[in-house]
Amino acid sequence: MRKLTYFIACSLDGFIGDEHGDGSAMLRFLDEEYLDFLKTEFPETIPTHARAALGLGDLENKRFDTLIQGRASYDLALKEGVTSPYAHLREYVASRTLGASPDPNVEIIADDLTGRVRALKAEEGGLGIYLCGGSHIAGELLDEIDELVIKSYPIVYGTGMPMFGTGLDIKEFGLEGVRTFTNGAIVRTYKRKR
Numbered sequence: 001m002r003k004l005t006y007f008i009a010c011s012l013d014g015f016i017g018d019e020h021g022d023g024s025a026m027l028r029f030l031d032e033e034y035l036d037f038l039k040t041e042f043p044e045t046i047p048t049h050a051r052a053a054l055g056l057g058d059l060e061n062k063r064f065d066t067l068i069q070g071r072a073s074y075d076l077a078l079k080e081g082v083t084s085p086y087a088h089l090r091e092y093v094a095s096r097t098l099g100a101s102p103d104p105n106v107e108i109i110a111d112d113l114t115g116r117v118r119a120l121k122a123e124e125g126g127l128g129i130y131l132c133g134g135s136h137i138a139g140e141l142l143d144e145i146d147e148l149v150i151k152s153y154p155i156v157y158g159t160g161m162p163m164f165g166t167g168l169d170i171k172e173f174g175l176e177g178v179r180t181f182t183n184g185a186i187v188r189t190y191k192r193k194r
Helices: 024-029 032-041 048-053 071-079 113-122 135-140
Strands: 004-011 015-017 064-070 090-094 106-109 128-131 147-153 173-180 186-192
Touching: 024 147, 064 071, 064 113, 064 135, 071 090, 090 113, 113 128, 113 135
Parallel strands: 004 128, 004 147, 064 090, 064 128, 090 106
Antiparallel strands: 004 015, 147 186, 173 186
Protein backbone atom coordinates (compact mmCIF):
# COMPACT_ATOMS: atom_id res chain seq x y z
CA MET A 1 0.00 0.00 0.00
CA ARG A 2 1.30 3.44 -0.92
CA LYS A 3 1.71 6.06 1.80
CA LEU A 4 -0.04 9.45 1.93
CA THR A 5 2.29 12.09 3.39
CA TYR A 6 1.11 15.55 4.42
CA PHE A 7 4.27 17.59 3.77
CA ILE A 8 3.47 21.05 5.02
CA ALA A 9 5.09 24.31 6.10
CA CYS A 10 3.74 26.07 9.17
CA SER A 11 4.44 28.79 11.68
CA LEU A 12 5.32 28.08 15.30
CA ASP A 13 1.66 28.53 16.17
CA GLY A 14 0.50 25.94 13.61
CA PHE A 15 -0.71 28.11 10.73
CA ILE A 16 0.12 27.29 7.11
CA GLY A 17 -0.62 30.85 6.04
CA ASP A 18 -2.44 34.00 6.97
CA GLU A 19 -6.26 34.25 6.92
CA HIS A 20 -6.17 34.15 3.11
CA GLY A 21 -3.78 31.18 2.99
CA ASP A 22 -0.74 33.28 2.02
CA GLY A 23 2.34 31.55 3.44
CA SER A 24 4.89 33.64 1.58
CA ALA A 25 6.36 34.95 4.86
CA MET A 26 7.91 31.48 5.27
CA LEU A 27 9.80 31.66 1.97
CA ARG A 28 12.59 33.68 3.55
CA PHE A 29 13.82 30.50 5.26
CA LEU A 30 14.78 28.87 1.95
CA ASP A 31 18.49 29.43 2.42
CA GLU A 32 21.28 27.26 0.97
CA GLU A 33 21.36 24.77 3.87
CA TYR A 34 17.60 24.30 3.78
CA LEU A 35 17.43 24.05 -0.01
CA ASP A 36 20.18 21.40 0.07
CA PHE A 37 18.04 19.42 2.51
CA LEU A 38 15.01 19.63 0.21
CA LYS A 39 17.08 18.66 -2.86
CA THR A 40 18.51 15.64 -1.03
CA GLU A 41 15.58 14.40 1.04
CA PHE A 42 12.40 15.70 -0.67
CA PRO A 43 13.38 16.74 -4.22
CA GLU A 44 9.91 16.21 -5.68
CA THR A 45 8.42 18.83 -3.35
CA ILE A 46 10.24 21.59 -5.25
CA PRO A 47 7.81 22.81 -7.94
CA THR A 48 8.83 22.22 -11.56
CA HIS A 49 9.02 25.92 -12.42
CA ALA A 50 11.14 26.59 -9.30
CA ARG A 51 13.49 23.74 -10.26
CA ALA A 52 14.09 25.42 -13.60
CA ALA A 53 14.68 28.83 -12.00
CA LEU A 54 17.15 27.32 -9.50
CA GLY A 55 18.92 25.20 -12.14
CA LEU A 56 17.68 21.95 -10.56
CA GLY A 57 15.99 20.37 -13.55
CA ASP A 58 17.77 17.01 -13.16
CA LEU A 59 16.37 16.05 -9.74
CA GLU A 60 14.87 12.56 -9.51
CA ASN A 61 11.78 11.70 -7.50
CA LYS A 62 12.78 9.84 -4.31
CA ARG A 63 9.67 9.62 -2.17
CA PHE A 64 6.65 10.67 -4.20
CA ASP A 65 5.28 10.15 -7.71
CA THR A 66 1.81 11.60 -7.10
CA LEU A 67 0.60 14.93 -5.72
CA ILE A 68 -2.76 15.99 -4.31
CA GLN A 69 -3.49 19.62 -3.53
CA GLY A 70 -6.49 21.78 -2.87
CA ARG A 71 -7.93 24.49 -5.07
CA ALA A 72 -6.48 27.37 -3.01
CA SER A 73 -2.97 25.91 -3.24
CA TYR A 74 -3.37 25.32 -6.96
CA ASP A 75 -4.67 28.87 -7.47
CA LEU A 76 -1.31 30.22 -6.25
CA ALA A 77 0.35 28.63 -9.28
CA LEU A 78 -2.45 29.61 -11.65
CA LYS A 79 -2.04 33.27 -10.63
CA GLU A 80 1.57 32.99 -11.81
CA GLY A 81 0.47 31.46 -15.13
CA VAL A 82 1.65 27.96 -14.13
CA THR A 83 -0.97 25.32 -14.94
CA SER A 84 1.12 22.28 -13.92
CA PRO A 85 3.25 23.31 -10.93
CA TYR A 86 4.44 19.75 -10.29
CA ALA A 87 4.76 18.46 -13.85
CA HIS A 88 7.32 15.89 -12.64
CA LEU A 89 4.50 14.15 -10.67
CA ARG A 90 0.99 12.91 -11.37
CA GLU A 91 -1.06 15.90 -10.27
CA TYR A 92 -4.53 15.91 -8.74
CA VAL A 93 -6.43 18.99 -7.59
CA ALA A 94 -9.37 18.59 -5.22
CA SER A 95 -11.97 21.12 -6.29
CA ARG A 96 -15.74 21.16 -6.60
CA THR A 97 -15.68 24.51 -8.42
CA LEU A 98 -12.74 24.46 -10.86
CA GLY A 99 -14.51 22.52 -13.60
CA ALA A 100 -12.31 21.43 -16.48
CA SER A 101 -8.59 21.15 -15.87
CA PRO A 102 -6.50 23.91 -17.46
CA ASP A 103 -3.68 21.39 -18.07
CA PRO A 104 -3.63 17.80 -19.39
CA ASN A 105 -1.20 16.80 -16.60
CA VAL A 106 -3.65 17.91 -13.88
CA GLU A 107 -6.70 15.83 -13.01
CA ILE A 108 -9.52 17.46 -11.07
CA ILE A 109 -11.16 15.46 -8.26
CA ALA A 110 -14.61 17.02 -7.91
CA ASP A 111 -16.21 14.46 -5.60
CA ASP A 112 -15.38 11.49 -3.37
CA LEU A 113 -11.87 12.72 -2.59
CA THR A 114 -11.43 10.08 0.11
CA GLY A 115 -12.41 7.28 -2.28
CA ARG A 116 -9.99 8.55 -4.93
CA VAL A 117 -7.15 8.79 -2.41
CA ARG A 118 -7.87 5.26 -1.18
CA ALA A 119 -7.68 4.02 -4.78
CA LEU A 120 -4.36 5.82 -5.31
CA LYS A 121 -2.98 4.36 -2.09
CA ALA A 122 -4.04 0.86 -3.17
CA GLU A 123 -2.12 1.03 -6.45
CA GLU A 124 0.69 -1.49 -6.77
CA GLY A 125 4.28 -0.26 -6.82
CA GLY A 126 5.26 3.31 -7.25
CA LEU A 127 6.33 5.86 -4.71
CA GLY A 128 4.25 7.69 -2.13
CA ILE A 129 1.59 10.37 -2.44
CA TYR A 130 2.40 13.97 -1.51
CA LEU A 131 -0.45 15.95 0.06
CA CYS A 132 0.60 19.51 -0.70
CA GLY A 133 -1.36 22.09 1.12
CA GLY A 134 -4.98 22.51 1.53
CA SER A 135 -6.08 23.00 5.10
CA HIS A 136 -9.57 21.75 4.31
CA ILE A 137 -8.55 18.72 2.27
CA ALA A 138 -6.00 17.79 4.95
CA GLY A 139 -8.87 17.80 7.42
CA GLU A 140 -11.03 15.77 5.06
CA LEU A 141 -8.20 13.26 4.49
CA LEU A 142 -6.90 13.03 8.07
CA ASP A 143 -7.93 9.38 8.41
CA GLU A 144 -5.95 8.57 5.25
CA ILE A 145 -2.74 10.41 6.21
CA ASP A 146 0.02 7.95 7.09
CA GLU A 147 2.85 10.41 7.70
CA LEU A 148 3.23 14.07 8.64
CA VAL A 149 6.33 16.02 7.64
CA ILE A 150 5.96 19.40 9.31
CA LYS A 151 8.37 22.15 8.38
CA SER A 152 8.09 24.66 11.24
CA TYR A 153 9.50 28.13 10.74
CA PRO A 154 10.37 30.54 13.57
CA ILE A 155 7.55 32.98 12.96
CA VAL A 156 4.16 33.50 14.61
CA TYR A 157 1.10 34.49 12.58
CA GLY A 158 -1.22 34.83 15.55
CA THR A 159 -4.17 33.90 13.36
CA GLY A 160 -4.56 32.32 9.97
CA MET A 161 -5.16 29.07 8.14
CA PRO A 162 -4.58 26.03 10.39
CA MET A 163 -2.86 22.85 9.23
CA PHE A 164 -6.20 21.01 9.47
CA GLY A 165 -9.17 23.18 8.62
CA THR A 166 -12.12 21.14 9.84
CA GLY A 167 -13.39 19.78 13.14
CA LEU A 168 -11.52 16.58 13.90
CA ASP A 169 -11.43 13.67 16.25
CA ILE A 170 -8.13 13.24 18.07
CA LYS A 171 -5.61 11.20 16.07
CA GLU A 172 -2.22 10.11 17.35
CA PHE A 173 1.07 10.13 15.50
CA GLY A 174 4.48 8.99 16.76
CA LEU A 175 7.62 11.08 16.32
CA GLU A 176 10.02 9.50 13.83
CA GLY A 177 12.65 12.21 13.49
CA VAL A 178 13.65 15.83 13.93
CA ARG A 179 16.02 17.92 11.82
CA THR A 180 17.09 21.41 12.84
CA PHE A 181 18.59 24.17 10.71
CA THR A 182 20.73 27.19 11.52
CA ASN A 183 18.01 29.49 10.15
CA GLY A 184 15.71 28.35 12.97
CA ALA A 185 13.59 25.98 10.90
CA ILE A 186 12.72 22.54 12.27
CA VAL A 187 11.45 19.58 10.24
CA ARG A 188 9.58 16.97 12.25
CA THR A 189 8.44 13.64 10.84
CA TYR A 190 5.59 11.69 12.41
CA LYS A 191 4.11 8.30 11.56
CA ARG A 192 0.46 7.52 12.24
CA LYS A 193 -0.16 5.16 15.14
CA ARG A 194 -2.68 2.59 13.94
